[in-house]
Amino acid sequence: MELKKHYKMYKSGKMWVSAAVATLALTAGMAVSTNVSADESTNGNQAQATTNQNVNSSSNEVNLNQTSSSTAASAQPADNQDSNAGKADDQNNQSTEVKTATVTRNITFTAVDDQGKEVSLPNGAKSKDQQNVTISTDKNGKWQSNNMPEYQIPQIDGYYTKVNGKWETTIPAVSITDPNQKNLDVTVQYVKSTRVVKPTDEKDKDQANQFGTVTDTVKYEAPNGVPLPDGANNPDTIKIKVSRDKTIDSKTNEVTYGNWTGKLAKDYQIPQIAGYTSYVNGKAATVIKADSFTIDSKSKDVPKGQTITITYQVSEDYNKNVDQKIQGNWGWIDSLTVENNSVHVKGWNATNTSREGQYHYIFVMDGTTGQELRRVAVDLASDSAKRADIPGVHNVWNAARSGFDVTIPLNTDNLQVGHKIIVMSRWTSDKDGNTPNKSVSADLYFDGRTNDANNVTYVINQGQNLANLDTFKMNGSNGISVAGWHATNESLNYKNHWLILWDATTGREISRQQVKGGDDGVDRPDVANVYKTNFNADKSGFNTYFSLKGVTLTDRIQLVSRYTNDVNGNGPSFDYWFPAKQFMTANAASAASLDDISYTGNGLHVSGWFATDNIDAMPNLFLILWDNTGNTQAASKLVNNVARPDVARAYSHIKNAGNSGFDTYFNGISLVPGHQYTLVARYSSNNTGNGGNGAYTNVWFTNKKYTFNLNRTNAGNFDGYTINDGKLVVSGWHANDMSALENNHWLILLDSSNGNREVQRIQVNNIARPDVANAYRGVMTAGNSGFNGQFDLSKLQAGHMYTLVSRYAVDPNNAAQYTDYWFNNAFTLNKQAYNVDSFTPIMSKTTDKDDKESTNTSQITGFHVTGWMASDYSLSQPNAYLILVNDKGQELARQNVELVARPDVEKAYPAIANSGKSGFSADLKLDKGVTIDSKTNESLHLVLRYTNGKDGNPTKTDQVADQNSDVYVIKNGQLA
Secondary structure, rough: OEEOOEEEEEOOEEEEEEEEEOOOOOOOOOOOOOOOOOOOOOOOOOOOHHHHOOOOOOOOOOOOEOOOOOOOOOOOOOHHHOOOOOOOOOHHOOOOOOEEEEEEEEEEEEEEEOOOOEEOOOOOOEEEEEEEEEEEEOOOEEOOOOEOOOEOOOOOOEEEEEOOOOOOOOOOOEOOOOOOOOOOOOOEEEEOOEEOOOOOOOOOHHHHHHEEEEHHHHHHHEOOOOOOOOOOOEEEEEEEEHHHHHHHHEOOOOOOOOOOOOOOOOOOOOOOOOOEEEEEEEEEEEEEEEOOOOOOOOOOOOOOOEEEEEEEEOEEEEEEEEOOOOOOEEEEEEEEEEEEEEEEEEEEEEHHHHHHOOOOEEEEEOOOOEEEEEEEEEEOOHHHHHOOOOOOOOOOHHHHHHHEEEEEEEEEHHHHHHHHEEEEEEEEEEOOOOOOOOOEEEEOOOOOOOOOOOOOOOOOOOOOOEEHHHEEHHHHHOOEEEEEEEOOOOHHHHHHHEEEEEOOOOOOOEEEEOOOOOOOOOHHHHHHHHHOOOOHHHHHHEEEEEEOOOOOOOOEEEEEEEOOOOOOOOOOOOOOOOEOOOOOOOOOOOOEEEEEEEEEEOOOEEEEEEEOOOOOOOEEEEEEEEEOOOOOEEEEEEOOOOOOHHHHHOOOOEEEHHHEEEEEOOOOOOOOOOEEEEEEEEEEEEOOOOOOOEEEEEEEEEEEEEOOOOOOOOOEEEEEEEOOOEEEHHHHHHHEHHOOOOOEEEEEEEEEHHHHEEEEEEEOOOOHHHHHHHHHOOOHHHHHOOEEEEEEHHHHHOOOEEEEEEEEEEEEEEEEEEEEEEEOOOOOOOOOOEEEEEEEEEEEEEEEOOOOOOOEEEEEEEEEEEEEEEEHHHHOOOOOEEEEEEEOOOOEEEEEEEEEOOOOOOOOOOOOOOHHOEEEEEEOOOOOOOOOOOOEEEEEEEEEEOOOOOOOOOOOOOOOEEOOOOOEEEEEEEEO
């Protein structure tokens, strides 16, 4: 068995010396060494934590503070050291050390809504990721380039992704030429896949297709001989303003539209005929409510209008016995409530003026300014208008229909604290509720100005200043998330809502931002449902976040919700100060222990726990592998905490003790044989890089260091091969701990008949081989050393010898560093096998004549032959022939055969090419002029031939595979 190992060469004096070099890319797995339980005493083993609020460090530097000495020092990357240190004056005497370095591309994920405002990441999105690539120096100390592969960005429904302002689903590959290469970090932005444009400006040409007018036609039909009432235009038209949302695809700008919505600006009063009741499409009504009109909401274009038919029928004569001479105007409010930005009022108003002023309206007024706030029409045909109790007290016209029970929504922009809300009832001959010249009308105010109505008013007072802070915590992305609500009637006087982040320790403002209508979290129907009498409670919410810039987390931080009229949030205001919170304790309790740092065939395993009271401020746990020998960061990764009930029992006073654990493997990192490593655990407010760009706290596990040493055993076995579906399938194993460093596994097939010329190479994934692990217990990678690979059979030649090589390499595209194993069991594609299942003569009758008499006999005219013929030579000689010759070498018959499937042969001979299609069944007819008669006595031979000649004969490049069966004996013209 020949073993080949690749080494880097360097000059030492006048001699060339070889030295192996290594990098590491580790995969998942698990191995546990000495375990330190939290329930045990950790004196002498427990690491000390330090805290840093630095938020400006570069993500390319580890920025760690070691605490193994009394003075904490910031460690410098190895590349920052004097580049001339250790240089020899004589280059011929220089020993050039091969260096390796891992370059990391940090990928940060953010998200924006359809308006471009930064929001929380969508469900299922990760906050960060990393790509790592290893580069090394050549013998001259120059860094060799390597390729950072393309990164596939995880896609999430409802979002597109942008990279550097461009729509991308991948991050392009980049060539890495320097360990300190800049501008590698990338921010991926999830963008809502659609942007919704609300219809806000009818004059905006970009919104032209979002507005329209629906024209309904009103037809009046009066009984024969009865004239239509005054004000009845026949036909009349009702115009309804409609609008719809526009949805724009964020990437393609494709536009789609939502459903049309809209309603009449005000109720439509139906002109009345004395003694008759009006009906709308068959239903009694005196008013068509503004919100009762229907439209074709799904219409592609502006919806078409409908026709409304109004008819009149003789009504119940409830005015038959009224006294029209009674002068006066009376009324009463039974109830008045103000809830959810609306006035609900119930009562009655009776007067003989209603005979000619037949339209009844209820007005809500600002009693302080006299300004009308809103009006609604009363439907005299509704049940709420019926008041059978009133005619007995005031026997006037329409007394039996003098009731009202209406809810009137208010525009809060027109309201102010301290103002009075009053109600006025009006009967008028104007169907719109106005009092133009020559109109008949009667107004009744329910505010104490007359004794004919009770005094019922509502004063808008300051009320309670109500608020709640639902969320006030670190968001894990270097910011503070805030969410809650602030409901107060003072929002009527102070229209602008601001949030202010305040440092209560130093008494200074940190930052502020405005809450705008339409922002996420503004709508709070839950608050309005509980605090119904608070104006604007339905729009009292907020949901946003503040950057940590300028925030000292050990100070007491406070959120202030402010209503003010100033556009910048200053001036007179109405504030709510939420309780202050200290996100981080300067001397917070913490404890930690490293249970395991060990290398297995699956990678570098680290497990342990780190508990701290500052978990709310710094929720991101980073594990950082520090190269003590090279004085540089080797790797970092963001991990999820795991449960540790043992730690909770031992350290119940520390906030996150029960969920303080970690258990993971490092992937894609670079380790140097002989170097010593220390694990650092870091909690950070920032979830990018190694957490060094935010507030963080570290613990150095100096009690357990790891020195990277490898077993140098290089062993392997080529188990064999099969041929199937045009593939040469090889299997075996190659165990070598360098595979943990050179973690790309290749199989190389060499043509040994042609000077070991490389024919093909394929990359394979290792598979489990517990038998190898049992035999090579000292080789950590032995348990995962197996391989299966498929080579393209069409690239191989029959008759050639081939050698298989297994190679572990650092870079799949650059074989500058690798470890080979040459398998000594080379194989030649020259295998053949056959079997003749049957050889049966084909007989025919002939007539023999002599001078005396004629006789009929049977004579052999050919043979029916079945069987199979398998040969590696079928790869280059695809034509199959059966040839019959005698022992004198004379050819008697030849037949080209179409081979058929023989799965039994394939199962018995899997290593012979095309064995699965090797069967034949053919009639070999004797050539013309060839006779086997009663006088024939000879031996016959069957030749099975593969050839590239079309007539069954070989060309000059043909290699014929002839296989002779047992001799078939002909005696006296019969098969013996």
